[in-house]
Amino acid sequence: MIGTLLATAALVAAAVPAATARTSGSDPALAAPSANAPYLNPRLPVAARVHDLLGRMTLQEKVGQMTQAERSSMATDPTQITDLDLGSLLSGGGSTPTPNTPVAWADMVDGFQAQAMSTRLRIPILYGIDSVHGDNNLVGATIFPQNIAMGATRDPKLVEQEEHITATETRASGPQWVFAACDCVVRDDRWGRTYESYGEDPKLVEEMETGIDGFQGTSVKDLASPDHVLATSKHFAGDGDTSYGSSTNGTYTLDQGIDIVDWKHFKDIDLAPYVTAVQQHHVGSIMPSYSSVDWTEDGVGNPVKMSANKQLLTNVLKEKIGFKGFLISDWQAIEQLPGDYATQVRTAVNAGLDMFMEPNSAPKFEQTLIGEVQDGQVATSRIDDAVSRILTAKFELGLFEHPYTNRTNIGTIGSPAHRAVARQAVAESQVLLKNADHTLPLKPSQRVYVAGANADDIGNQAGGWTVSWQGSSGDTIPGTTILQGIRQDDPDVTYSADASQPTGGYDVGVVVVGETPYAEGVGDVGNGSNTLNLSAADQANIDTVCGAMKCVVLDVAGRPQIITGDLPKIDSYVMSWLPGSEGEGVADTLFGKHAYTGKLPVSWPRSEAQEPINIGDKDYDPLFPFGYGLTDRH
Incomplete structure (x- = not known):
C-alpha cells in the first residue's frame, strides 16, 4: 500500500509542471495558484472557497467539472482527464479493474485522481458507482438484500446501518459517491426495477430514507470521514409509476416510460419521497429519471422527458423544495431528447441538469457546451450555478485536502x-x-x-x-x-x-x-x-x-x-x-x-x-394486501 501511495505521489509531482505549462502559457491570470490561495484554505467556509475557485476558472475548466466519463473511456489514455479538466468518472455496472479487489479499485481511483491533481487548479475528481445493495461491483464486498426486501423489514435503523456499512466499504476502495438510494415508489410490479424500490407506499419509502443518513452521515462534517460517501436520490421522479405499454417511440416499455398522471397524484405519490430526501436528509445529489411525464390523464398530451423538464428540475426541485446539491444525468440520458446533440445539451443544461453522464463522449460534450455558451444559448450564470453546486460537494467531501483513497477501513470489506x-x-x-x-x-x-x-x-x-x-x-x-x-x-x-x-x-x-x-x-x-x-x-x-x-x-x-x-x-x-x-x-x-x-x-x-394493484385502489382485492405478514410465534 505504501509503495502504491509513493508511486502515486511521484506521478503527481511529475505531472504538475507539464500541466501548468500547457494551461497557463504567458497569461499570468492562468498561472497555477499559490499554496495560500483562499480556496485551498480548509479553515475558510465552503461558500467562500467555492466563490474564490469559481472566480479563477476558465469556461473550459467549468465545463470540465460538469462532465462525467466512464472509466473505460479513460483507461488507455488517462491524460485525457487532465486535458479535459474532467470533473468526474464513474464505473458503470460491471466496469471493474483487473483483478477485482479492494486494493486494485483503490489504486485505479488514485491513478485517475493523480491526473486530476495535475491540472492547473488541482481540482479533484469525484468518482461514482452504483452501490445499490452493498458495494456490489466489488467481488468480496458485503452484498445486502435488495431494497424491496429492506422495505419488508420496516426497520429504518437497520437500513441506516446497512448503508453506513456500504459507504464504509465503498469509500475504502476508492469511490466517494454512490448512485443510491433509489427513492422511487413502485406502482406496477411488472417493472424490471421493482426490487430497487422500498415499496408501493410513499410513506414507507420516506421511512427508509434513513439510508441517506447511513451514506452521508447526519452533518456536513461527516461527509469528509472515511466511512461516508455522497448519496444520490434517484430517479427523480415517477420512474416506478409509468403506464404499462407507454412509449415515446412506438415500442413496448415500462422502464423509461411515461407517467400519465395528474399533478395531485404525481405530488402525493411520486414526488413525496424527494421532498423528505432533500428537506430532512439533505441528500447531496439527485439523478433525474429517463422517464417522461404527461399531465393529461388520457395520455394524449405532450410527454416531457425528465432531463428536459425545467418545471420539475428547477422550479419545483431546486426552487420550491430547496435542493442545494447537484443534479447528475443518468447514462447518456440527454441523448434521448429531441433534436441534434447541441439542442439536447442546451435543453438539459437550461432545464437544470448540473453534471452530465456522458460515458464515452466527454470531449464531444465539452466542446458542444462551450459552443452553446459562446453562442449565448446557455447563460454563464447557469454554468456558474452548476459548477458551484459540484464544487461544494467536493469541498464538503474533503477531497481538496485528501484527494486520495483513505484505506483505513479496507480490511473491513466483507468482514464477519x-x-x-x-x-x-x-x-x-x-x-x-x-x-x-x-x-x-x-x-x-x-x-x-x-x-x-x-x-x-x-x-x-x-x-x-x-x-x-x-x-x-x-x-x-x-x-x-x-x-x-x-x-x-x-x-x-x-x-x-x-x-x-x-x-x-x-x-x-x-x-x-x-x-x-x-x-x-x-x-x-x-x-x-x-x-x-x-x-x-x-x-x-x-x-x-x-x-x-x-x-x-x-x-x-x-x-x-x-x-x-x-x-x-x-x-x-x-x-x-x-x-x-x-x-x-x-x-x-x-x-x-x-x-x-x-x-x-x-x-x-x-x-x-x-397489475397494477396498490393499497388505496378502488375495489382493492389482492391475494395478500400491502403490509401482510404472519408470525410463526404462537
Whole structure:
C-alpha cells in the first residue's frame, strides 16, 4: 500500500509542471495558484472557497467539472482527464479493474485522481458507482438484500446501518459517491426495477430514507470521514409509476416510460419521497429519471422527458423544495431528447441538469457546451450555478485536502461483522404468507428434503446489479447460499435441484423457487418471455415435493410471483426476496432462530392481469394486501 501511495505521489509531482505549462502559457491570470490561495484554505467556509475557485476558472475548466466519463473511456489514455479538466468518472455496472479487489479499485481511483491533481487548479475528481445493495461491483464486498426486501423489514435503523456499512466499504476502495438510494415508489410490479424500490407506499419509502443518513452521515462534517460517501436520490421522479405499454417511440416499455398522471397524484405519490430526501436528509445529489411525464390523464398530451423538464428540475426541485446539491444525468440520458446533440445539451443544461453522464463522449460534450455558451444559448450564470453546486460537494467531501483513497477501513470489506448485519437484514426481510398447521419453524428432529435450483445459487439470490449490471446465475460472489445456510442447522438434509431424487421417508420438503437475475429494461414483464408466473420447473418441483410430504416454499425473487393456483398445495409459503450474500438469514427464520417479522412492501396480485394493484385502489382485492405478514410465534 505504501509503495502504491509513493508511486502515486511521484506521478503527481511529475505531472504538475507539464500541466501548468500547457494551461497557463504567458497569461499570468492562468498561472497555477499559490499554496495560500483562499480556496485551498480548509479553515475558510465552503461558500467562500467555492466563490474564490469559481472566480479563477476558465469556461473550459467549468465545463470540465460538469462532465462525467466512464472509466473505460479513460483507461488507455488517462491524460485525457487532465486535458479535459474532467470533473468526474464513474464505473458503470460491471466496469471493474483487473483483478477485482479492494486494493486494485483503490489504486485505479488514485491513478485517475493523480491526473486530476495535475491540472492547473488541482481540482479533484469525484468518482461514482452504483452501490445499490452493498458495494456490489466489488467481488468480496458485503452484498445486502435488495431494497424491496429492506422495505419488508420496516426497520429504518437497520437500513441506516446497512448503508453506513456500504459507504464504509465503498469509500475504502476508492469511490466517494454512490448512485443510491433509489427513492422511487413502485406502482406496477411488472417493472424490471421493482426490487430497487422500498415499496408501493410513499410513506414507507420516506421511512427508509434513513439510508441517506447511513451514506452521508447526519452533518456536513461527516461527509469528509472515511466511512461516508455522497448519496444520490434517484430517479427523480415517477420512474416506478409509468403506464404499462407507454412509449415515446412506438415500442413496448415500462422502464423509461411515461407517467400519465395528474399533478395531485404525481405530488402525493411520486414526488413525496424527494421532498423528505432533500428537506430532512439533505441528500447531496439527485439523478433525474429517463422517464417522461404527461399531465393529461388520457395520455394524449405532450410527454416531457425528465432531463428536459425545467418545471420539475428547477422550479419545483431546486426552487420550491430547496435542493442545494447537484443534479447528475443518468447514462447518456440527454441523448434521448429531441433534436441534434447541441439542442439536447442546451435543453438539459437550461432545464437544470448540473453534471452530465456522458460515458464515452466527454470531449464531444465539452466542446458542444462551450459552443452553446459562446453562442449565448446557455447563460454563464447557469454554468456558474452548476459548477458551484459540484464544487461544494467536493469541498464538503474533503477531497481538496485528501484527494486520495483513505484505506483505513479496507480490511473491513466483507468482514464477519459486516456480514452479520446483512444476515440480520435477510432474517428481518422474510415474509411469512402462509403457515398451515404451524409447519414453520422446522424442528431439529425432522428429516428435510430440499429442492429447487435457487436453493444453491448465490448469483440468483443476489439478483441484478451484482458484479455485473444484469447480474448472473452461479458462483459469482463469496457468501452462503440458502442451502448452505440450511445445512448449518441440519447437515443431513437431502438436496435435489429438480426433485428427481426419491421423496419417500422425509418429514418436510423445502422448495426454493423464484427468478434468475435481471436489471432495468431487461427485467420488464412483457419484454421477451418475462412473466410474473412461476417457471414450469418451479411448478413441477412444487407438485412433486408438496404431493409427497408437508412442504415449505421459499420464493427468491425481486417482486411478487403468481402463486394463486399453487397455494392450496403448499403448507407454508415465504417470500424470501433477493437476500444477497448471506443465505443463513433465510435459514435463521426457517429453523426458528429468528421470528418471522417481515411485512409486504407491495400488494400481492392474484394474477398478472391484476397489475397494477396498490393499497388505496378502488375495489382493492389482492391475494395478500400491502403490509401482510404472519408470525410463526404462537
